[in-house]
Amino acid sequence: MPQLNTTGPESDSEALLAARLALSATAEGGEVMTDVEFFDWFDQRRRMHSQVVRRTTFAEMSGWDFVPGSGDLAHRSGRFFTVRGVRVSTDFGPVPEWTQPIIRQPEIGILGLAVRETNGVLHCLMQAKSEPGNVNGVQLSPTVQATKSNYTRVHGGASVPYLDCFREPEARGHRVLADVLQSEQGSWFFCKRNRNMIVEVGPEVEAGEDFCWLTLRQVNALLHYENLVNMDARTVLSCLPDWHHGTGPAAGLHPDVAIRSWITTQQSEREVSASLLPLSEVEGRDWFRTEDRISHRRGLFFSIVPVDVSSNRREVTSWSQPLLEPHGIGISAMLVRRIDGVPHCLVQARVEPGYLDVVELGPTVQYTPENYAHLPASDQPRFLDLVTGARPEQVLFDTVLSEEGGRFLNAQNRYLIIEADDGVPDEIPAGYRWVTLRQLGELLKYSHYVNVQARTLVAALRSVTGLPTGLPAAGVRSIGAAAPGRGGSRADHR
Amino acid sequence: MPQLNTTGPESDSEALLAARLALSATAEGGEVMTDVEFFDWFDQRRRMHSQVVRRTTFAEMSGWDFVPGSGDLAHRSGRFFTVRGVRVSTDFGPVPEWTQPIIRQPEIGILGLAVRETNGVLHCLMQAKSEPGNVNGVQLSPTVQATKSNYTRVHGGASVPYLDCFREPEARGHRVLADVLQSEQGSWFFCKRNRNMIVEVGPEVEAGEDFCWLTLRQVNALLHYENLVNMDARTVLSCLPDWHHGTGPAAGLHPDVAIRSWITTQQSEREVSASLLPLSEVEGRDWFRTEDRISHRRGLFFSIVPVDVSSNRREVTSWSQPLLEPHGIGISAMLVRRIDGVPHCLVQARVEPGYLDVVELGPTVQYTPENYAHLPASDQPRFLDLVTGARPEQVLFDTVLSEEGGRFLNAQNRYLIIEADDGVPDEIPAGYRWVTLRQLGELLKYSHYVNVQARTLVAALRSVTGLPTGLPAAGVRSIGAAAPGRGGSRADHR
Numbered sequence: 001m002p003q004l005n006t007t008g009p010e011s012d013s014e015a016l017l018a019a020r021l022a023l024s025a026t027a028e029g030g031e032v033m034t035d036v037e038f039f040d041w042f043d044q045r046r047r048m049h050s051q052v053v054r055r056t057t058f059a060e061m062s063g064w065d066f067v068p069g070s071g072d073l074a075h076r077s078g079r080f081f082t083v084r085g086v087r088v089s090t091d092f093g094p095v096p097e098w099t100q101p102i103i104r105q106p107e108i109g110i111l112g113l114a115v116r117e118t119n120g121v122l123h124c125l126m127q128a129k130s131e132p133g134n135v136n137g138v139q140l141s142p143t144v145q146a147t148k149s150n151y152t153r154v155h156g157g158a159s160v161p162y163l164d165c166f167r168e169p170e171a172r173g174h175r176v177l178a179d180v181l182q183s184e185q186g187s188w189f190f191c192k193r194n195r196n197m198i199v200e201v202g203p204e205v206e207a208g209e210d211f212c213w214l215t216l217r218q219v220n221a222l223l224h225y226e227n228l229v230n231m232d233a234r235t236v237l238s239c240l241p242d243w244h245h246g247t248g249p250a251a252g253l254h255p256d257v258a259i260r261s262w263i264t265t266q267q268s269e270r271e272v273s274a275s276l277l278p279l280s281e282v283e284g285r286d287w288f289r290t291e292d293r294i295s296h297r298r299g300l301f302f303s304i305v306p307v308d309v310s311s312n313r314r315e316v317t318s319w320s321q322p323l324l325e326p327h328g329i330g331i332s333a334m335l336v337r338r339i340d341g342v343p344h345c346l347v348q349a350r351v352e353p354g355y356l357d358v359v360e361l362g363p364t365v366q367y368t369p370e371n372y373a374h375l376p377a378s379d380q381p382r383f384l385d386l387v388t389g390a391r392p393e394q395v396l397f398d399t400v401l402s403e404e405g406g407r408f409l410n411a412q413n414r415y416l417i418i419e420a421d422d423g424v425p426d427e428i429p430a431g432y433r434w435v436t437l438r439q440l441g442e443l444l445k446y447s448h449y450v451n452v453q454a455r456t457l458v459a460a461l462r463s464v465t466g467l468p469t470g471l472p473a474a475g476v477r478s479i480g481a482a483a484p485g486r487g488g489s490r491a492d493h494r
Numbered sequence: 495m496p497q498l499n500t501t502g503p504e505s506d507s508e509a510l511l512a513a514r515l516a517l518s519a520t521a522e523g524g525e526v527m528t529d530v531e532f533f534d535w536f537d538q539r540r541r542m543h544s545q546v547v548r549r550t551t552f553a554e555m556s557g558w559d560f561v562p563g564s565g566d567l568a569h570r571s572g573r574f575f576t577v578r579g580v581r582v583s584t585d586f587g588p589v590p591e592w593t594q595p596i597i598r599q600p601e602i603g604i605l606g607l608a609v610r611e612t613n614g615v616l617h618c619l620m621q622a623k624s625e626p627g628n629v630n631g632v633q634l635s636p637t638v639q640a641t642k643s644n645y646t647r648v649h650g651g652a653s654v655p656y657l658d659c660f661r662e663p664e665a666r667g668h669r670v671l672a673d674v675l676q677s678e679q680g681s682w683f684f685c686k687r688n689r690n691m692i693v694e695v696g697p698e699v700e701a702g703e704d705f706c707w708l709t710l711r712q713v714n715a716l717l718h719y720e721n722l723v724n725m726d727a728r729t730v731l732s733c734l735p736d737w738h739h740g741t742g743p744a745a746g747l748h749p750d751v752a753i754r755s756w757i758t759t760q761q762s763e764r765e766v767s768a769s770l771l772p773l774s775e776v777e778g779r780d781w782f783r784t785e786d787r788i789s790h791r792r793g794l795f796f797s798i799v800p801v802d803v804s805s806n807r808r809e810v811t812s813w814s815q816p817l818l819e820p821h822g823i824g825i826s827a828m829l830v831r832r833i834d835g836v837p838h839c840l841v842q843a844r845v846e847p848g849y850l851d852v853v854e855l856g857p858t859v860q861y862t863p864e865n866y867a868h869l870p871a872s873d874q875p876r877f878l879d880l881v882t883g884a885r886p887e888q889v890l891f892d893t894v895l896s897e898e899g900g901r902f903l904n905a906q907n908r909y910l911i912i913e914a915d916d917g918v919p920d921e922i923p924a925g926y927r928w929v930t931l932r933q934l935g936e937l938l939k940y941s942h943y944v945n946v947q948a949r950t951l952v953a954a955l956r957s958v959t960g961l962p963t964g965l966p967a968a969g970v971r972s973i974g975a976a977a978p979g980r981g982g983s984r985a986d987h988r
Contacts, residue, residue, distance in 0.1 A: 013749070108762040170752070179755035181762070181851065193851075195762050197755075255507070258664070260939060261673035261691075268602045268675070268689050356850055357675065357687075357941060445754060446940040447851060 014241065017177065020122050021243035024216035025462075030119035032213040035221075041212055045128035046138045051311040053132045057291045061306045061320040071280025073304070073322055079149045081105035081407070083294075083304055083322055085282035086190055090272040092351035094379035099282045101294055101304055102190045102354060103324060103407060108181065110151070111232045112144035112166040112197040115177070116205055116213065123213035125162070125205070126233065131405025132309040133323050135412065139230040139402060140222060143211070161208055166197050175200040178239040181447040182455065183360060185403065186352025188302070188324050190276060193356070193447070194232075196239040210313070216243075220463030226400045227412065231452065234401070237462075238455035242441035244462065252436040253339050262433050263449065266349035267358045274353035300371050302326045305409060325409035328370035329400065332453040333387040333416035335364040335424060336396070336461065337434075344434040345461070346383070346420070350451060360451040361443070364432070382432070386423055387416060394419045397460045403452075415456055417464060437461060508735065511671065514616050515737035518710035519956075524613035526707040529715075535706055539622035540632045545805040547626045551785045555800045555814035565774025567798070567816055573643045575599035575901070577788075577798055577816055579776035580684055584766040586845035588873035593776045595788055595798055596684045596848060597818060597901060602675065604645070605726045606638035606660040606691040609671070610699055610707065617707035619656070619699070620727065625899025626803040627817050629906065633724040633896060634716060637705070655702055660691050669694040672733040675941040676949065677854060679897065680846025682796070682818050684770060687850070687941070688726075690733040704807070710737075714957030720894045721906065725946065728895070731956075732949035736935035738956065746930040747833050756927050757943065760843035761852045768847035794865050796820045799903060819903035822864035823894065826947040827881040827910035829858040829918065830890070830955065831928075838928040839955070840877070840914070844945060854945040855937070858926070876926070880917055881910060888913045891954045897946075909950055911958060931955060 033041065058066065058073070067074050073083035082104045089097040114125040129141040146160045169176050177198040184192045207213055214222075219237065223229050229237075254262070283289050286297050294304040303325045310318040335346040350362035365381045372380055397417035404411070428434070440458050443449035450458065527535065552560065552567070561568050567577035576598045583591040608619040623635040640654045663670050671692040678686045701707055708716075713731065717723050723731075748756070777783050780791050788798040797819045804812040829840040844856035861875045891911035898905070922928070934952050937943040944952065 106767060110762070169755075176751055176755045178751070179758045181758055195758055197758075257670055257672065257939075261663075261670045264673045264675055264689055264691075268604070273600060445751075446943075449940075 017241055018243045020117075021216060021240065023120075024122035025220060025243060026217060027121050027215065028217070030121040031215050031218060032118050032123055032207075033218075035218060038212065038214065038218065038222075042128060042138075042140070045210060049128070049130045049138050049311070049313050051130045051132065051137055051309065051313070054308045055292060056306050056308045056320065058289075058306050059291065060308075061322075062308070064306070064320055064322065066279070069280075070278035071283065072278060079107075080147070080321075083279060084190070085277035085279045086274050086353055087277050088272070088274045088353040090270070090351055090353075092270055092272065094375050099277060099285055099287070100296075100301065100353075101279060101282055101287060102276075103188055103192070104190045104276065105147075105192050105407075107148040109147040109194045110144055110163070110166055110197060111142050111194050111236050112146075112162070112199065113142040113233070113236045114144075114162060114165050114199055114201045114205060116201050116203065118203075118213060121215055122200075123215055124219055125201075125207060126212055126214050126219065128210045128212075129230070130311060130313055131230070132307060132311075132321070133407065133409040133411065134227070134230075134402055134405035135410045136227050136402075139405065140219075140228055140233055141230045142233045142236045145232045145406075161211075162205070165199055165201055165205060169197075169199045173202065177241060178236075178445070180239055180445060182235060182239070182444075182450075182452070183355060183448050184235075184452050186350075186354035186360070186451065188326075188354070188408070190274070190354045191356050192354065194235075196236050198236060198240055216240075223401075223460055223463050224397070224399055227402045229401070230405065231401070231403050231456070234456040234459045235452055237459040238450070239444050242438060242462070244437065251340065251342060252439055253344060253434045256439060256442065259433065259435055259439055259443075263349065263359065263361070266431065270349075270351050270358055272351050272353070272358055298374070299327060300374075307409070323409040324407060324411070326368065326403075326411045328368045330368040330413040331365060331387070331416065332363045332413045332457065333365040333418060334454070334457045334461070335383060335386060335418050335420040337420040337424065339434065343437050343461075345437065345440065345457075346424070346428065346432055347435055347440075347454060348382075349431045349433075352451070355451075356448050360448060360454075361435075361440075362451045362454050363457055366453050382429060383424075386420065387418055389423075390416075390418045394421060396464045397457075399460070401456060413453065413456075415453075415460055417457060417461055511735055512737045514611075515710060515734065517614075518616035519714060519737060520711060521615050521709065522711070524615040525709050525712065526612055526617055526701075529712060532706065532708065532712065532716075536622060536632075536634070539704060543622070543624045543632050543805070543807050545624045545626065545631055545803065545807070548802045549786060550800050550802045550814065552783075552800050553785065554802075555816075556802070558800070558814055558816065560773070563774075564772035565777065566772060573601075574641070574815075577773060578684070579771035579773045580768050580847055581771050582766070582768045582847040584764070584845055584847075586764055586766065588869050593771060593779055593781070594790075594795065594847075595773060595776055595781060596770075597682055597686070598684045598770065599641075599686050599901075601642040603641040603688045604638055604657070604660050604691060605636050605688050605730050606640075606656070606693065607636040607727070607730045608638075608656060608659050608693055608695045608699060610695050610697065612697075612707060615709055616694075617709055618713055619695075619701060620706055620708050620713065622704045622706075623724070624805060624807055625724070626801060626805075626815070627901065627903040627905065628721070628724075628896055628899035629904045630721050630896075633899065634713075634722055634727055635724045636727045636730045639726045639900075655705075656699070659693055659695055659699060663691075663693045667696065671735060672730075672939070674733055674939060676729060676733070676938075676944075676946070677849060677942050678729075678946050680844075680848035680854070680945065682820075682848070682902070684768070684848045685850050686848065688729075690730050692730060692734055710734075717895075717954055717957050718891070718893055721896045723895070724899065725895070725897050725950070728950040728953045729946055731953040732944070733938050736932060736956070738931065745834065745836060746933055747838060747928045750933060750936065753927065753929055753933055753937075757843065757853065757855070760925065764843075764845050764852055766845050766847070766852055792868070794821060794868075795862075801903070817903035818901060818905070820862065820897075820905045822862045824862040824907040825859060825881070825910065826857045826907045826951065827859040827912060828948070828951045828955070829877060829880060829912050829914040831914040831918065833928065837931050837955075839931065839934065839951075840918070840922065840926055841929055841934075841948060842876075843925045843927075846945070849945075850942050854942060854948075855929075855934075856945045856948050857951055860947050876923060877918075880914065881912055883917075884910075884912045888915060890958045891951075893954070895950060907947065907950075909947075909954055911951060911955055 086102040347361040580596040619637040841855040
């Protein structure tokens, strides 16, 4: 007869974990690497990584072709990903029906973060990783960032370091802290999702070249630097158990079941239909192809562009691939406010064509100004005025961060957290709700409830001083020489 | 400034609800209708419902055509549902690749159960409802069972009674107890899901013709009668908050995070690809069409058959529609056992082509013997020997129940709950896990984790005496004149 797990009631074990995470998020002292040492190390990594990305033509791409018949842009192996078309009709947003190119990548990759206790403090094993689409080459990524093609060695390249920590972790005596499939950009990916995993490992796991151990306080502080902590690291961090709250219930404006019911209502009542099309059926409508890009007739949204990449740091040292290049920097902004002392976020039930089940929760405002410029004022995003009109003291977070550099070229969003003032009406529209940070944390244990932009903002919100999240003000104090802040970017630091 | 909900910490409110549900599940006395009265009423309903279902030919169907080009079988309005084809390739199960017809119904319907306190005891508003595919005409359904086509009146028929209880319930002062999208049969439906809702209403809601108020004890007892409580009622019941456990954590063999991690592992590692095809591409392979059916070459799986229906009880009094007629009665069996006094179920991570995200948890054994007859012994389902070889005292539940009569013709499964003995190995295969009934209840708050067959078994398990679920033995004692039991069917009672 098997025995029950000996950790006792789960809440005790969860409470202990929350306390250990809180310590890692606040403690100064015990770091494996000081803040100054980190920046020196990271600068060195940037110098060591040699990556050249060169725009090319579709015809000159190595290994990629437009498939006869469908016109889909695919790798000859049939793996990695494909650029296809999608036809969307929806009752959400200003445009009821359209077609567009979209990235189809049915494989589920692993975004894995290893954590380990050193000097009594939990540390995260972060990686300095270059991606072809990054504006600045190297960014800070989680321990493992591997597609199935990577880790099953379709490339024929080198094996993925630390992958074993995330495969059968329990058999190795590692403790799984989080493990959940989450979606990625629903406007650019069709039903893409990745496995977000956090595993606590033992002292036998050491940092190799390109890897470093940082406390949660250090990682949180680095979130405030432009284009430094990459998207994969941010989404994994958002799946960490929330260390600000005990494991017991906490009051919120709406009970948990009411929040779930609201989400279900939005899923049920929104009409959205998205079906994959041959890419050739998209071209010739609003989209056209030249020898080196597929673009929208009016220059909106994004282009698909072919690049050649050579790198000294990847499993394979040179390759071609298409990248999706967004036009314009997006805005993702969350309005937050205390209600009876409990921090709440104003989330939006978003419909995007690539979502698996109609709706996911996004930030209060998520849009790219360029794509809305041609639309009338009445079609501008709700609550945008409260974001653009915020006074400096209301801005708790304001950093430009990059999206997935393995698929997107120079894709950046300006992430904002705005403390709402009395300008927010008590009655908000049906597609929006005030949810607590704890409620977002609960939803993040399950798949496809919180979108990738909101996940960055959850990670950011947990890192923020000033907001009553339970973090002492010390939580985000200076890291390295330069104080972070609005525009306090280290993006040029390489 | 809005105020926090005044019900106080959620756990208090949840604990109170669990106590009220437990009372409803155990109390004898306070029923609106005695057990004897229920059967008299139900017999009368069966006599009052006049429904004639007549097999017809595709050519003679009213309103349905094979769409030129695709060959899909569709209604001229474009609504309701469509019979299409699907191509499946998977690494799960004995057959790696196949094509088949499948029902595509993207609309999300409502399966709604209204509950109300009368005489101090919660009662469920159940409906006597006939469906064309039911083996016995009328079965007991939830309060509302409505497709979007129903409730937006595409039929042009009468309005759906009690629908208003489930639309904007909070605005009407009703309390939502559960509200979640759940999948249905992944072998027969492509990405079908329905909204499972339970709402507590006030005394102003009364039972109309064809409706009755029953306590949870009464509904639970009726689950043991053959083909009486319909699939929609069973899935909604499974989404009720679990009244056997407090809201606090409870020990299990695996912590909750480990169960979620195991599910994520199964989702990530199983390869499955299912894409819709024109129905015409399925015919001529293993499937063929005659004037009155689409069937498998070897007589396996199911047929699609056209029927004409006339009814005196529906929004529209006569119509044609296709139904999916399974060949053979399925088996859905759950092995259960106490581990340190806590009841655990042995669930299976199932891959079915129609699932939205690769895998859902199913019963230990789920199969139709006829479809496996041609396969070698090594391809028979795991643990089948423990089900077929169970001694009578191990069988806690054994009842033949119907699947959705609105889409399936004479679709029945034999549902079994078997108390496992020492024949179960401690080491079980990677695709199976022991999970507690409480853990299944937690997963049921979220979409697409527990499949429709397992949901019936969750509802059944909560109704079962003998298993240490916290229910006193009185919970399932006699209802009506006949004692239920193995084969104690009232299916002929009309």
